[in-house]
Structure formats: structure tokens, C-alpha cells
Amino acid sequence: QVQLQQSGPGLVKPSQTLSLTCAISGDSVSSNSAAWNWIRQSPSRGLEWLGRTYYRSKWYNDYAVSVKSRITINSDTSKNQFSLQLNSVTPEDTAVYYCARAGGVGGTWKGNWFDPWGQGTLVTVSS
């Protein structure tokens, strides 16, 4: 059973960098049949997919256009985790941030639906 455990600060100052980590148990970040995603949720924007990282003989990243100039998603195979960095944050980046696995079960890639999700981290951007 795959489980995701998020960590990171809940308060970030404007113009600084938001950093969150998602630790994986029950699967490998370098699985050839999974993708590792970040999603956020706010009252004004609803659920918004931010991006993903995945391994298919080499590492790939895929980002939403809305944050593409500010986002980096990295993987750490030694710790079996992946991370989100969002630069130059503003109060509009205040949201609950989730990590989530995509790919389905059964050892082959099935599609980019999200299951399971991390527990969520409320990140507030404020001075």
C-alpha cells in the first residue's frame, strides 16, 4: 500500500521560496509505472495541478504553464522522496498543497489520475 507523507513549513514570506517534501513508502520514486505530482487547492483557484516528475530510463518533468517559470520538482532516490520548490511567492500562492501518485496499479502505467494523496500542507504566504 503506497503512502505519502508531506513535510515543510506552513508560513513563507512574500518573494521567498516555498519548499515541500513528499516521502514515499510502498513504492519507488524511480518506478517506471508511476508519476509523482504536486497539486494545490485554494478557495479562489480550486484544485490546481502544478506539475509532476517521473522516471522512464531518465527523469522527466511536466509543469503547468501558470507556474512554469517559478516551479521545480526534484526527486531524491536515496531518500525515496520528491520535492516542490516554488519561487517568488505572493499571497496568491496561499493554498493547501498536496503531493499525489499517478499511474494506477499493476506495474504498468495506466494514466494520470491521482491515488493516493498526501495529507496536505497549508502554506500561507505572508510577511
Place this chain on the structure above:
Amino acid sequence: EIVLTQSPGTLSLSPGERATLSCRASQSVSSSYLAWYQQKPGQAPRLLIYGASSRATDIPDRFSGSGSGTDFTLTISRLEPEDFAVYYCQQYSSSPYTFGQGTKLEIK
């Protein structure tokens, strides 16, 4: 970008009744690459349906999904008290992977 529009915004029903939730896409969702999630207050969304009609692991059979192209439906055949929550659809046909704005299912 595929925009998903859910209706109604709020649905007021009683336990035991049937719920029908709609999700309409701004363009065709290829291969029925559509999922449904349930979210309760303070919790992460939970996957219910993928591939438009396949139930996720441990999801009761009172939940069913249908549809193709641009029109999709989530049906809950007989509402249980624990089913009152917010429901979201999500397309994974093309990046960016987008969500609908949600339907709140409340107790009448």
C-alpha cells in the same frame, strides 16, 4: 487546456435517495480519461472512479461512473450518511490535468 464544468453546484438530497452529478468538458476527453474524487472537510480528495467507469479499490458499488466524449456522470445509487461531501471530476487526457470546480452534496 480542457475546462471541466460540474453541475449542479450544490445538490440537496436525503439518505437513501439517488444522486446524479454531471461533469462537462470543453473538448472531448480522449479514451474516457476521466476520474472522480470525493473530499470531506479537512481531508485530501479520495479517488472513486477512473477511466470514467472503473471503481477504485474498496469503493462501494453504489458509486458508478458513466459517459464519454464531453459528458460524464457520477451516480450514487442510494445515499449513505457518509456520502455527503464535495465531489470533483478530473481529466487526464491532456496536460495540464484539470479539475472541475466541484459539486457539494448536502443533506436535505
